[in-house]
Amino acid sequence: MAQPQKPAKRRSLWTTADGRRFIAGAAVLAVILYGQTVYGMATASGRLDPSLRNATGPSNVIVVLDFMPDRFHNERVAQYGTFAGRDGSLNRMRLRYVSPEKLRALSEVAWISRIEPIK
Amino acid sequence: MSVQASPIATTSSTRRALDRLTWTIAPGVPFVIVLLIWIAATDILQPSKETLPPVSDVLWSIKELALSGQLATNVVASLYRLLLGSILGIITGLIGGVIVGLNRKLAESLNPIVVFFNAISGIVWLPLMITWLGIGTALAVFLIWNTVFFIVFQNAALGVQLVPEVYEQSVRALGGGRWHTMRTVILPGALPYILTGVRTGLGFGWRALIAAELVGAATGLGTMIFDAAEYHRSDIIVAGCLIIGVIAIAMDRWLLLPIERRTVRRWGLVADAEKER
Amino acid sequence: MSVVGAEHVPAARPMPVVTGWAVAARQLRGVKILFPFIVLVAIWWAIQAVGNFPDRVLVSPQRVFDTMVLLVSRGVIAEYVSTSLKIIGIATAISIVIGVPIGFAVGANRYAARSLEGFLRFLQGVSGIAWLPLIIIWFGFTHTTTLAVVIYTLIVPIIFNTMIGARAIPEHYGLALRSLGASRLRLITDVYLPGALPSIVVGLRLGMGYGWRALIAAEMLVRQGGLGDLIFGARTSGQIDRIIGGMIIIGTLYLLIDRLLVQPIENLTIARWGVLRK
Numbered sequence: 001m002a003q004p005q006k007p008a009k010r011r012s013l014w015t016t017a018d019g020r021r022f023i024a025g026a027a028v029l030a031v032i033l034y035g036q037t038v039y040g041m042a043t044a045s046g047r048l049d050p051s052l053r054n055a056t057g058p059s060n061v062i063v064v065l066d067f068m069p070d071r072f073h074n075e076r077v078a079q080y081g082t083f084a085g086r087d088g089s090l091n092r093m094r095l096r097y098v099s100p101e102k103l104r105a106l107s108e109v110a111w112i113s114r115i116e117p118i119k
Numbered sequence: 120m121s122v123q124a125s126p127i128a129t130t131s132s133t134r135r136a137l138d139r140l141t142w143t144i145a146p147g148v149p150f151v152i153v154l155l156i157w158i159a160a161t162d163i164l165q166p167s168k169e170t171l172p173p174v175s176d177v178l179w180s181i182k183e184l185a186l187s188g189q190l191a192t193n194v195v196a197s198l199y200r201l202l203l204g205s206i207l208g209i210i211t212g213l214i215g216g217v218i219v220g221l222n223r224k225l226a227e228s229l230n231p232i233v234v235f236f237n238a239i240s241g242i243v244w245l246p247l248m249i250t251w252l253g254i255g256t257a258l259a260v261f262l263i264w265n266t267v268f269f270i271v272f273q274n275a276a277l278g279v280q281l282v283p284e285v286y287e288q289s290v291r292a293l294g295g296g297r298w299h300t301m302r303t304v305i306l307p308g309a310l311p312y313i314l315t316g317v318r319t320g321l322g323f324g325w326r327a328l329i330a331a332e333l334v335g336a337a338t339g340l341g342t343m344i345f346d347a348a349e350y351h352r353s354d355i356i357v358a359g360c361l362i363i364g365v366i367a368i369a370m371d372r373w374l375l376l377p378i379e380r381r382t383v384r385r386w387g388l389v390a391d392a393e394k395e396r
Numbered sequence: 397m398s399v400v401g402a403e404h405v406p407a408a409r410p411m412p413v414v415t416g417w418a419v420a421a422r423q424l425r426g427v428k429i430l431f432p433f434i435v436l437v438a439i440w441w442a443i444q445a446v447g448n449f450p451d452r453v454l455v456s457p458q459r460v461f462d463t464m465v466l467l468v469s470r471g472v473i474a475e476y477v478s479t480s481l482k483i484i485g486i487a488t489a490i491s492i493v494i495g496v497p498i499g500f501a502v503g504a505n506r507y508a509a510r511s512l513e514g515f516l517r518f519l520q521g522v523s524g525i526a527w528l529p530l531i532i533i534w535f536g537f538t539h540t541t542t543l544a545v546v547i548y549t550l551i552v553p554i555i556f557n558t559m560i561g562a563r564a565i566p567e568h569y570g571l572a573l574r575s576l577g578a579s580r581l582r583l584i585t586d587v588y589l590p591g592a593l594p595s596i597v598v599g600l601r602l603g604m605g606y607g608w609r610a611l612i613a614a615e616m617l618v619r620q621g622g623l624g625d626l627i628f629g630a631r632t633s634g635q636i637d638r639i640i641g642g643m644i645i646i647g648t649l650y651l652l653i654d655r656l657l658v659q660p661i662e663n664l665t666i667a668r669w670g671v672l673r674k
Contacts, residue, residue, distance in 0.1 A: 018660035018667075025656025032649075033481060036474040072472055111471035145507045146514030153515075169533055232432045238654075239647040242613045246631035246639045251453065326523035330613045333525055334628070341526070348529030356533075360526045367521025 040110035048107040049116045058097040060084075063106070064114040065091040073111070080106045087118075094118060172354035177361070180354045189343070194366070197328060197339035200256060204263025205324050209317055212268045216275025216316075217301075220309070226276060233272070241266045241327040245334055259331050259339075266327040267320040274316025278309030314382060318375040325367055452634040463637040464645070472626075477649065479621040483539060484611055484653075487546035488604060495551040496596060499558020500588060509559050516552050524549040524610045528617055542614045542622070549610040550603040557599025561592030590669040597662045604658060608650050623649075 014020065052059055063077050068090055077083070080102045081095035096118075098106065107115055154174065160166070161173045168176065184190035219226045241262055252258045286304045295303070306313075332341020340359055347355035437457050444456045467473045502508045524545040535541040570587050578586070615624025623646050630638035 016664065016667075018663045021656050022660040022664075025652060025660070028652060028656065029481070032474075033478055036468075036471060067466075067470060070470075070472070072475075073470065076471075109471070110474075111469065141507050142510065145511040148511045149515035150518075228428070228432055231429045232436060235433070235647050235651065238650040239643055241609060242616070243609070243627070243643055243646055245616065246627045247636070247643065249631055250634070250636065250639070322521070325521070326525075329523055330525040333528065334613065334616050344526060344529055348532070351533065353530060353533060356530045360522045360530070363526050364518045364522035368518055371517075371521075 036110045040108045044107040060096045060118040062087045062116045063093045066113040176354040177357045181358045193343045200259040204260040208264045208267025212271025216272040220276040220279025237269045262331045263324045267324045270320035271316040274312045278312025282308035314379040455637045460637045460641045464641040476626045480623045491550040495554035499555045503559035503562030545614040550607040553599045553603040557595045561595025565591035594666045597665045
């Protein structure tokens with residue numbers, strides 16, 4: 001520690017190659033973890049049928065997917081209400097007693113196509 | 120010797136003898152502690168035999184398994200697979216590693232692939248390999264080969280690359296042929312790394328084998344544990360785990376380490392403290 | 397000399413500053429990395445096309461890609477990947493929080509270090525997966541079980557390397573600071589932690605490699621979501637496209653975490669505090 005040193009160059013994360021790599025990695029990770037969730041939230045309004053928009057109490061809905069569901073999807077959907085069978089085809093599922101909070105959450109699921117009221 | 124903070128260096132012979140004694144028995148201490156905790160927990164908490172088998176049960180089941188010959192069968196089955204897979208892995212890893220180590224361009228172009236397959240080495244291949252090879256020895260051997268190969272390969276390549284070029288060049292300049300150079304310069308030079316790779320690889324291979332047997336249910340120690348789990352025989356599970364650990368340590372300390380030390384010392388090559396890992 | 401375990405491949409050179417030549421060079425390097433994979437996929441495609449294997453044995457790269465895109469759009473991949481990443485993340489955090497203090501506490505004393513070393517080696521020899529049946533008996537088929545196994549696997553290298561790091565710090569650094577009146581806390585933050593940090597990060601990197609594999613294996617047995625569950629479950633239904641796709645994702649994810657997250661931390665730590673000879 002003999003000679004006086006120039007003030008050290010300010011090394012924030014941006015200036016080093018490794019720092020940039022880390023930031024890139026963190027960004028990719030964020031997209032992987034939250035990308036689909038964010039997408040779902042962004043497109044939520046398009047998913048929910050207008051008549052269900054301001055639901056105050058439990059609703060009975062039809063969850064419409066644009067593909068044939070796996071057991072995976074059935075299980076996930078069933079968590080939002082009481083499963084009440086199909087509505088014609090396998091990709092239309094009936095859910096009863098979906099609370100307003102669960103309805104909003106349901107509308108933010110990216111792989112659900114539409115949520116319609118049970119007529 | 121390390122720089123000790125004690126300002127007064129009392130180096131009486133009793134003190135040194137005491138130090139040496141403590142040094143020797145130190146590794147055993149955690150095991151004794153765990154044993155005591157185990158016994159105490161069994162006494163105080165009175166857990167079900169399933170949750171925490173008593174020490175006596177575990178020892179008893181070890182004895183039973185040994186007497187009935189089951190232990191020997193399973194251990195031999197596992198070790199046989201380990202041996203087979205490891206030999207294949209070592210030979211292929213060595214050949215591949217040396218070739219790649221000698222050829223810089225090849226090493227650079229293959230590197231991404233090696234890194235990727237290394238990332239999925241071992242158990243990740245299990246589902247695919249069960250489909251292709253079915254459950255059995257072939258599956259286990261493949262998984263071990265996969266694990267050992269990449270480790271030996273990388274270490275061999277590294278070792279070959281690190282042999283100072285001047286040695287190779289000087290032998291060639293004196294008229295040595297390719298093969299001669301290989302035998303006398305490159306292979307001995309890379310040997311420490313190769314042996315470390317073999318040793319590490321075998322350790323990994325053993326662990327991968329157990330994982331494979333547990334999930335893939337072939338025969339062997341892993342299967343022994345898996346079957347015991349079905350019948351909720353925790354004593355056999357714990358016994359199996361202890362045996363797995365003992366074999367791992369025994370293999371490493373009494374088989375591989377001496378080989379590594381003796382070979383490296385014989386050639387007068389630099390071995391360093393990292394070897395202990 | 398470092399033991400080439402699973403992950404120790406020389407790091408890529410840092411990216412050049414943005415100039416004309418350097419941009420071209422960077423693009424060329426990207427191509428250089430991708431090229432072997434393109435060749436590999438081509439060989440795969442050729443084998444499948446020529447061999448005409450049934451679907452339950454081998455499928456084409458195209459098919460794997462299509463299936464994966466499908467599964468992503470249907471939210472399956474996102475969830476399984478999230479589960480695995482979250483478990484490895486939590487396991488890493490817990491392992492560091494518990495492991496580093498233990499490593500320091502034990503590393504301080506020669507005899508304690510030697511004591512624990514043998515025990516840790518033994519634990520490492522008994523892979524976390526071997527304990528899995530017992531842990532399932534304790535915690536059931538839950539994420540807790542998977543987490544426990546991954547923590548077990550991760551924490552050993554971390555403790556080990558913390559011990560090594562702590563022991564490698566020359567004693568006069570600490571003594572010098574003490575003689576200048578530094579408190580115990582100062583000692584930790586200014587001497588021991590930075591001094592051991594390079595070694596700790598190396599241990600972290602090793603541990604995450606082992607831990608990721610243990611995670612996949614545990615998920616195969618516990619079957620509560622996660623990538624291991626995905627590829628193992630696909631086996632029962634003979635969905636080779638999912639198996640291969642899942643394997644590719646597993647490898648790519650690990651590489652992402654290792655190269656873009658952990659390795660930069662390692663390099664930055666060494667650059668800042670390290671006398672570590674790699």
